[in-house]
Amino acid sequence: MKPSFKYWIFLGAIYFAIISIIVASLIGSWASLNESQQIALSDMLSKLTPFPLLGAITVFFIIGALINLLFNDYIVPILKLAESARIISSVNPKHRAQIKNSSKEIQYLADIINQSADAFSELQKDVAGKIAVAQATLDEERTRLAALMSELPHGVIxxxxxxxxxxxxxxxxxxxxxxxxxxANDTPTxxxxxxxxxxxxxxxxxxxxxxxxxxxxxxxxxxxxxxxxxxxxxxxxxxxxxxxxxxxxxxxxxxxxxxxxxxxxxMTRQIESDSRRDMLIQSLIDEQQKDLDDIRDSITNILGRPKLDPEELYNYRKKIDHASQSLHAKANEARMNYAHHLRALSQNENVLAHNLLEIISKNITERFSIKVTPLAPKGAWLQLDSYSMVQAISHLAGLLQSHSHVPELIMTLTSGEESGTELVIAWPGIEVQLELLETWQLTPLITDTNGNLLNFKDTINNLSGRIIPTAETEDSCSSVTISLPPIDKNQRLAIQTEVEHRPVSYEFDLFKRDEWQEFSQISLRKLTYVVFDTETTGLNPSRGDEIIQLGAIRIVNGQLLYHEVIDQLIDPKRFVPHESVAIHGIQPALLLGQPTIDKVLPHFQTFVENSVLVAHNAAFDMRFLQLQEEKTGIVFENPVLDTLLLSSIVHPNQDSHSLDVLAERLNVTIVGRHTALGDAIVTGEILLKLVPLLEAQGIYTLAEALTATSQSPFAKVSY
Structure with missing residues (x-):
């Protein structure tokens, strides 16, 4: 209850008591008189009434003045002192009570509170020094962990x-x-x-x-x-x-x-790199054609001309020997490059069948421009070396294109717990020689951990599977089936690995989690917030003013995440008044070429997912977002907290709740004032300091905070 309301209740109660006593006394006195006395008193009443009435008014005025003095010089200053003391003990030890135009007794109390604050501040410095020593060790371990994670070659989540x-x-x-x-042309991400x-x-x-x-x-x-x-x-x-x-x-x-x-x-770049190396190896093989032509030409001449001159015969034999040596060297080079550059880790992995076929299809289409139709049941899992499978089937597609110009492949995978898995690769309407498939199976693809060359046939055999060409004639086929046995239910579902132990010590609050509870009942300290602010062309959203800058920052477990922010200029497609430029300093030229609001809001909507929106004077910023709902179809249904309303709840007796005054009161340094991201960061720091003050008043959850702010007199402001 506000002090002013209490003032009028107290004053009314005193007036009512005085009037009741006077009326009761008059009624009692009148009743004690006989009839003649009452008649005589009635005749004198007109002469007696003005003086008691004037006295009563004078008494009421004196009592009102004394009560007003009591409230203004004692009650209200004491409430302000209480708020100041709570700020000192909870969020800002540097804050000091400043009471103006109050009594000497209250001023004396303020001095005592300030002296206690000085002692409290010194005590905190001593405690902070001891904490700093312990924190230094913890920070060192955290730094080591951060350095270790940053140096890892792979992403870690x-x-x-x-x-x-x-x-x-x-x-x-x-x-x-x-x-x-x-x-601009993307679908929602x-x-x-x-x-x-x-x-x-x-x-x-x-x-x-x-x-x-x-x-x-x-x-x-x-x-x-x-x-x-x-x-x-x-x-x-x-x-x-x-x-x-x-x-x-x-x-x-x-x-x-x-x-x-x-x-x-x-693995994307590795697959692409391997594809390029595949083509390089293919070009190397093509270069061998010259040596083969030389050999074939020499043999043809020797066989066709049995009575060759000995010197001529020697030259042909020398030519064959030179070409065969070159051919042998190039074949060895191609084999080694192919094996080492297409090396995959010799381990099986769990992969969704439809996912694997999509990767194979994408690789074949991009490399060979062959249409691929993958058919696989949803939810079917395979345990195999997916990398080798991608490379082997892509290699088959390359052979089919170069020898038979196959335009299309159909890959059909069937899987059953008892029957195992069968992958049928078909090229309808075209027959290829079985010799080509034999070459494909025996081509070295990878090396094992010992450096030994492995071909695709060896890889499938290691899985206890089979490669079965579907023969159309004795020496041709139009499809091939890769058959794998059913997964052993008793085999390990996950691969065990021995990892060298690293003595890393850390303690992150993020690793602690509570059981699931209703969103509105989550503690204010545990909520995820997105604190945002806007800069606009003016102060009248309903009259056409637009957002020209949006800034936002996330808060998770009481920590401002400075690497998870939005700081975006927006083209309003309208004139920016000089009065607005004088406030935020954003020149209209900076807005040209920036995305419009309908391109920015989808990303902002994703950014604020599953979080509480926070702003200072949130009604103003939310009004701009609400006016965009019809144009963009984007609706923000997140709960909203307003630091202005929260401040009015914890400091009902303070004169101002502006962002600057609030920052000074809570010892928050303002950087980048009147920039969207700068104001969002300041508002976020203010929110974190308001949380313990709210808890001191019994407000612990989001539902309680929303209920309390709805009672604030500032909640009635609209734009």
Whole structure:
């Protein structure tokens, strides 16, 4: 209840009590008189009334003045002192109570509070010094971990079992940067990699869930140090080899899987590079044709002319010997290059059948311009070396094109738990020699860990499979079947690897998670926020003013993420008044060529997914976004918190709640004022300092904060 309301209630209660006592006394006195006395008193009443009435008014005025003095000089200053004391103890030890035009007693109390604040500040410095010593060791370990992750050649993402991203390195961010970029003609993108976001917004859900299930099965069966392998493609065309390993926490004396670590290896460039090397090897083979022609020409002459001159015969034999030596050297060179450049890790991995066929189809189409039709059931899993399979089938497509000009391939995969897997590769309407398929099977593709050459036939045999050409005649065929046995149910679902132990110590709050609870009941400290601000052409959104700059920053677990921000200029397609330029300093020339608001909002909508929107005087910024709903179809249904309203809840007796005053009160340094991102960062820091002040008033959850701000007098402002 506001002090002014209490003032009028208190004053009214005193007036009512005084009037009630006077009226009761008059009624009692009147009742004690006899009839003649009452008549005599009635005759004198007109002469007696003005003096008591004047006295009563004088008394009421004196009482009102005293109560007003009491409230203004004692009650209200005491409330302000209480707010100042809470600020000092909670968020800003440098703040000092400043009470103007108050009584000496209140001023004395303010001095005592300020002296206590000085002592508290000194104590905090001593404690901070001790904490700094301990923190230095922790920071050193964190720095080592950060350095280790930054130097890793592959992307690393750490998630909890709900798929929430807890940690990632720069390499992982680079892999998904292109996938989260959107141009004017793009369709809505997938999610953005960021702390607190879901991994399922950027990677296909099924392989991740499937891998996690396999890790759980391995763990319950007693296996440790498990790594599950799979292959995943992104919308951008990137082919990723994904290794998944679990991490554990202790619960009730047993270890449970509390999350997983993904290492991401970009195989796209390697596949493309291998394709180029394939073509180089093919060109090297073509160059051998000259030597073959020389040999063939010499033999033809020798056989066709049996009575050759001895010297001429010697020259032909010398020519054959020279060409054969050259041919042998080039063949050896081609074989070695092919084997070493197309080396794949000798390990099987879990891969979705339709995903594998899509990768093979894309590779063949880009390299040989052959139309490929892949047919595979959804949800079918294979355990094989997908890299070797891609290279082998692409090599077959190259042979078919060069020898028979095959225009189309149909790849049909069938899979059953009992029957195993069959991949049929057909080239309808064209027959090729069986000798060509034999050459394909025996061509060296990879080297094993010992450096021995392996061909595709060896690779399939190692999987206990078979390669079966479908013969049309004795020496020709129109398709080939690759048959693989059913997966042994008793075999390991994940590959165990021994990893050298690294003594890395760290303690991130992000690794701690609560069980699922309703969004509105989540603690204010645990919520994910997106703090945003806009700069505009003016202050009247309903009269045509437009956004010219949008800035936003994410807050996860009480930390401002300075690497997860939006700072975007926007072309408003209208005149920018000089009065507005004088405030934000954005010259109209800077806006030319920038994206329009309908191109920026889709990315912003993805950026704020599953978070609480925060702004200072949020009604103003939200009005601009709401007016874009009809034009863009983008609706922001996120909960919204307003730092202006929150400040009015925790500091109801303060005179101002502007961003500058609030920043000064809470000891927040303002950098980049009147820039969208600068104001968003300041607002974010203010929000973090308001949270403990809200908790001191019993406001702990989002629902409680929204209910409290709806009662603020500033909540009635509209634009």
């Amino acid at each position: 750490v998630c909890n079992t709900d798929g929430q991203v807890l940690l990632y390195n720069q390499q992982a961010q680079e892999l998904f940067k292109e996938d989260s970029t959107q141009t 997938r999610g953005i990699l960021g702390l607190g976001r879901s991994i399922f917004s950027i990677l296909e859900r099924d392989p991740i869930v499937h891998g996690l299930e396999m890790l759980h099965k391995c763990h319950t069966s007693g296996r440790t140090k498990m790594v599950n392998n799979s292959m995943i493609t992104l919308r951008t065309g990137l082919c990723l080899r994904v290794n998944m390993a679990p991490f554990f926490t202790e619960q009730d004396g047993t270890q449970i899987i509390s999350g997983f670590v993904l290492t991401l290896e970009d």
